[in-house]
């Protein structure tokens with residue numbers, strides 16, 4: 001039988017009932033007659049205090065183990081659950097037996113052979129920098145911060161599924177390996193079984209590669225999601241996505257998780273309404289289902305984040321067209337020469353600094369920017385009547401900038417093929433995709449939410465590498 005988790009034991013009424021605690025030692029304080037051992041199992045922030053009373057007589061074996069017990073060791077402790085005389089905790093364990101399952105030495109120790117040497121446990125009781133913890137990403141979930149991120153991330157994923165499942169969206173599994181570049185940004189990881197040494201000598205013949213052609217890790221499940229949305233009406237994907245962008249920033253990963261709903265019989269307005277409703281639902285889920293974690297993030301990571309999420313969950317998102325947004329940016333730049341590193345100009349993509357200015361200073365909250373120039377957006381977006389802008393929408397949020405990117409899709413066969421050719425894509429490579437416009441085409445739309453950006457926003461964690469267990473970025477694929 002699995003052990004009872006500490007979070008449940010902490011909630012019990014103390015009646016001197018027998019309990020067994022399984023976890024890792026956070027701290028030990030040895031005070032003459034009393035030894036206090038705090039044990040945590042990651043089920044919640046709090047550890048449970050286990051008190052060993054020498055006055056009540058401890059057997060020699062327990063005494064021996066207790067003396068050498070160190071932070072990080074895994075233990076099983078038996079005792080009685082009693083009311084705690086100390087402030088800050090309702091219950092504690094009057095401990096009688098202690099078993100160490102695995103030690104975690106506080107100093108370097110040498111074993112019989114070099115492989116058995118063990119370095120001192122790196123997570124001693126002090127604050128460690130996130131940079132240091134990234135180097136020991138396999139141990140960082142044992143810290144308060146990373147334990148909290150892990151629990152919150154899991155609950156957010158569940159809330160996302162719940163949101164869509166309760167609204168008749170079907171969870172679609174799109175392929176990880178694909179032959180197409182959905183976003184047209186050319187930032188793809190190639191997948192091959194070719195012998196690269198042989199290739200270097202003889203040249204490349206992709207017909208001999210595993211799939212008989214060039215293939216990549218997917219940058220988005222959208223195109224396949226469109227095929228199912230135009231069959232079963234509402235779908236969403238939630239899976240890993242890969243981008244070989246050479247951008248070393250606090251909001252980009254080479255491997256990230258994306259949530260992509262796709263809806264049939266829908267236009268841009270429906271898409272924006274869905275994005276807003278969805279985000280608010282998720283923020284409320286965080287507030288209601290991760291209250292302890294948010295209290296922690298509010299106290300130690302980003303002051304005021306709870307109030308901020310509450311406000312955003314109740315506010316109407318602002319809307320602005322790209323053209324008006326650029327006017328605002330130009331106006332601000334004219335008034336303050338050093339404001340931006342990149343000068344805003346119609347036709348250029350919005351930089352992160354522009355996005356932050358729009359959401360923080362112009363809108364004072366989340367803002368949806370619409371109708372971007374066609375040149376800076378993907379081929380599949382629906383053309384506006386002006387023939388210059390497309391029915392795109394990006395949701396920008398304070399502290400982060402873009403959290404969602406979406407659009408209404410071009411559903412007209414002629415316009416779509418024309419746009420593809422303009423962008424240097426071969427329509428025959430996307431024949432299956434164009435079939436959706438040949439047979440029973442409908443207005444449809446969708447968006448993509450970067451799951452890690454969402455977790456960053458909800459926790460206030462500054463670096464995206466700290467909200468995914470094992471970050472992959474340029475030059476970084478450890479663990």
Ligand code: 4AD
Pocket residue numbers: 182183219220221222243245251252253254256258260261402403404405406407446447448449450451452453
């Ligand atoms: O704006 P993007 O590139 O849009 C798409 O991929 C569309 N196919 C979505 C759709 O309409 N179905 O990416 C969507 C979101 C961004 O807003 C951002 O939150 C996140 O994915 N994202 C990244 N997150 C982390 N690291 C990266 N390198 C990211 N690139 C995009």
Ligand code: MG
Pocket residue numbers: 394402404405
């Ligand atoms: Mg985007």
